[in-house]
Amino acid sequence: MNGITNFELEDARPGREEVLSAQGLPELGDLPKRLRDLLEDAFAEYDTLAEPRAIAGELSRADLEAVLDGFDGPVGETVIGQIYPRAAAFALYVATLGTPLADRIREMFATNDLGRGWMLDGVASSGADRLSYLLSARFEEKLGRNGHSAPRVLPYSPGYCGWTVRGQKKLFARLGPEQIGVTLNDSCLMTPIKSVSGVLVCGPGEIHRFRPDFDFCEDCKTQACGARMASVLKR
Numbered sequence: 001m002n003g004i005t006n007f008e009l010e011d012a013r014p015g016r017e018e019v020l021s022a023q024g025l026p027e028l029g030d031l032p033k034r035l036r037d038l039l040e041d042a043f044a045e046y047d048t049l050a051e052p053r054a055i056a057g058e059l060s061r062a063d064l065e066a067v068l069d070g071f072d073g074p075v076g077e078t079v080i081g082q083i084y085p086r087a088a089a090f091a092l093y094v095a096t097l098g099t100p101l102a103d104r105i106r107e108m109f110a111t112n113d114l115g116r117g118w119m120l121d122g123v124a125s126s127g128a129d130r131l132s133y134l135l136s137a138r139f140e141e142k143l144g145r146n147g148h149s150a151p152r153v154l155p156y157s158p159g160y161c162g163w164t165v166r167g168q169k170k171l172f173a174r175l176g177p178e179q180i181g182v183t184l185n186d187s188c189l190m191t192p193i194k195s196v197s198g199v200l201v202c203g204p205g206e207i208h209r210f211r212p213d214f215d216f217c218e219d220c221k222t223q224a225c226g227a228r229m230a231s232v233l234k235r
Contacts, residue, residue, distance in 0.1 A: 001056050001057075001058050001091045001135075001138065001142055002056065002057050002058055002091075003056070003057075004054070004055050005053060005054045005055075005056065005135070005138075006052070006053045007052040007053060007054070007131065007134060009047060009050060009052065011052075011134060012050065012052035012097075012127055012130060012131060012134065013043070013046065013047065013127065013130075014123060014126035014129075014130050016028055016039060016043070018126050019039070019123050019126045020039070022122060022125065022126050023119075035119075038115055038116060039119055041116060041119070041120075042116065042120040042122070045116075045120050046101065046120065046123050046124065046127060049098070049100040049101040049104050050097045050100075050101050050124070050127060051096075051097065051098030051099075051101070052096070052097055052098070052127070052131055053095070053096060053098070053180050054093055054095035054096070054131060054135055054180065055093065055095075055175060055176070055179055055180050056091050056092065056093040056094075056135060056139075056175075057091060057093075057174070057175055058089065058090065058091045059091065059092060059174070060090075061084070061085075061087075061090065063174070064084060064090045064092075064199065065084075067092065067167070067170045067171055067199075068080065068081065068084070068163075068167070068170075077214070078161060078162030078163055078214070079156065079161035079162055079163075079210055079214070079225075080156045080161065080163050080199070080201070081162070082210060083156070083201055083203075083208065083210070084199075084201060086207040087201045087202060087203040088143075088148060088202050088203045089139075089143055089148065089151070089202040089203075090199055090200065090201055091135075091139055091199065092171055092174060092175045092197075092198075092199050092200075093135050093155070093175070093197065093199070093200060094171075094172070094175060094177035094180065094182050094190075094195065094196070094197040095128070095131035095132065095135060095195065095196050095197075096131075096177075096180060096181065096190075096192060096194065096195035096196075097124055097131075097192070097195070098181070098192060099181060099192045101120075101124055101192075102124075102191075102192035102193045102194055103192075104120065105117055105120050105121050105124060105193070105194075106193075108120060124193075124194040125194065127194070128194045128195065128196050129196065131196060132155040132157070132196050132198065133155070135155070135200060136153040136154060136155055136200055137153075139153050140152065140153040140202065143202055148202065152202065152203065152204060152205040152207075153201065153202045154200070154208050154228060155196075155198045155199070155200050155201075156198050156199055156201055157196065157197060157198035157199075158188070158197060158198065161214075161225070162216050165187075165188045165189070166188050168184055168197060169184065169188060171197055171198075172197075177197070182195050208229055209229050210225070210229075212225050212226075
């Protein structure tokens with residue numbers, strides 16, 4: 001799980017229901033025509049402009065500890081800090097949908113084409129998230145071929161679950177995602193937008209279970225941890 005990956009667009013395209021759910025919209029069959037038209041227009045733009053690719057690199061537990069070192073607080077008081085000591089394998093990654101799509105979203109908002117911009121932004125957000133799970137599946141498959149027993153892989157990202165966004169700095173220094181056109185600004189935000197980063201963590205499904213009672217859980221806007229845990233525990 002090392003080097004650059006160029007994804008097939010068909011694999012990197014999110015599902016329509018997936019996008020609608022993430023946007024808090026009704027199911028496709030109940031969607032008003034105007035929103036259906038915006039959705040189809042957004043998917044057409046996505047298919048034309050998205051350039052999905054990623055860079056990844058496996059690393060040892062000691063090297064991951066070096067990347068994680070430098071939190072605002074103790075590493076053990078974060079989700080990733082509690083999970084990685086029980087894990088079997090790790091890979092850092094950065095994935096992106098590329099500059100043309102990001103520029104198109106920015107152009108739509110800049111010209112007050114807000115409805116189309118909002119919908120394309122939503123499709124692209126779901127598409128970017130999908131890249132993390134495509135990489136997880138590929139890492140899981142590789143580890144299974146190499147003899148790992150029932151490997152279960154989930155991605156964990158800076159900016160979530162107590163891993164501060166400043167964790168991007170060491171991740172970028174280690175991985176070098178400039179090779180795929182992704183850079184980091186002074187606020188530790190990625191350019192182009194619709195890029196994702198993190199570490200793929202492999203181990204028995206049970207290691208990904210945790211109680212969402214950390215201090216930062218109260219401020220979480222996604223509340224997606226339950227579904228993430230269920231996705232590996234039920235297999």
